[in-house]
Amino acid sequence: MSHVLITAGASGIGRAMGAAFEAAGHTVWVTDVDGAALAELPRTWRSRQADAVDEAAMAAVIAEIGTLDVLCANAGIAGPTALVEDIALADWRACVSVNLEGAFLVAKHAAPAMKAAGRGAIVLTSSTAGIYGYPNRAPYAAAKWAVIGLMKTLAMELGPFGIRANAICPGAVEGPRMEGVLAREAAIKGMTRDAVYAGYAAGTSMRSFVTAQDVADMAVFLGSDAARLVSGQVIAVDGHTENPDPKF
Template sequence: MSARVVITAGASGIGLAMARAFQARGDRVWVTDVDEAALAAVPDGIVAARVDASDDAQMGGFFKEVSALWGGLDVLCANAGIKGPTAAIEDMDLAQWRDCLAVNLDGAMLAAKHATPLMKAQRSGVMTFTSSTAGLYGFPYRAPYAAAKWAVIGLMKTVAMELGPFGIRANAICPGSVNGPRIDRVFEAEAAAKDMTPDAVRAGYAAGTALGLLSDAEDIANMAVFLASEGARMVSGQVMTVDGFTINPDPKV
């Protein structure tokens, strides 16, 4: 039987890779995003909706629609996130700090909040939260992003405890640096902050992993599919790092 899968921020990047991976195994997939151009380009067979992951009313309305049309939900990938500002802590803008936490942390909480009644009713389900290696080690010049991603892990572990008795599993995936336009923008911003070139920053991040490589979005998607599978039926409350094994979280070039 095909699973019913919702992926927030699923119209591009890691979220879209997840959507494609679940679709490839025969699941029904519904993605949300705020990028209308990306939503319009979502592959055929994947349902797409414009929903702000940090807006309680919009998220509540969306999950009511999921319940009405699908009658339940098997897999939630709470994936919404933004990179936030790149700045030294003494230069941090409070409004930008709050905007970053609103999407990365509030968005994860709201996804879990509104998915829970659907999963509780059927006494089964899987929630997978996208955190980051920044949520394990910190991230220089990215304080709000790191703070949010640490908090997502605490949220996940609490959800796993609360919902385990209802047959619901929760885990977090911590990607490292993932190839694509988003990390390119991060490298550009960090290069400017550190007076380096983006290529030098990229090389430093790759050198900071045991494998000497950056991940692809598909690597993260493969983990999400595994966590939603029967093969992971006893995996809950866990942090799954997909990063080539970070051995130096702040590499210098």
């Protein structure tokens, strides 16, 4: 039985990943800080309440799993939506910590387990903000760029042991987190939420947001034998972003 661990797997993209991996025949393990959301997960999943930046908790979960076949380092927070000069250092650090250090810590402890098995796939959730940068999202963009650098290094270090690493870069994903971003950006720009939404969609060649399922499907592919020689890659699931700062 193949085992997958998904951090921040109790809602949004992470929960969609869990459902997709289970449908593909994997045993699903999930960590999340939200105990209430964990309680609502399917009973077939194995879950632990843990903060992605709690190294001891991440190490304990991986030790409990034993043989880990796929790691989805998915934990992240949106961080502040503000001009760089208006961002508090504490907010910057919190955003970078969860998005970057969370990925580092779980990968750090997954690597020895995967080396021992001589196989494995690591999928890190970055963002199109990690490809283009985004106005009003400095800490988030900086962290997501760094996640790609971490992924490239993991791919080089772990490839000789039969372990692959790739990064998925979702674009604007339908859901509560993006709704918060839209509301904050609308307030900054003095616009309606719908106008900001339309601007984001217009910044893609396919004129569309993506769904959590779109991202989950890519994660399952990257974790599968069909992607056995796909490593070190940055793969956007975004409807092809043409302009990360659409002019309204």
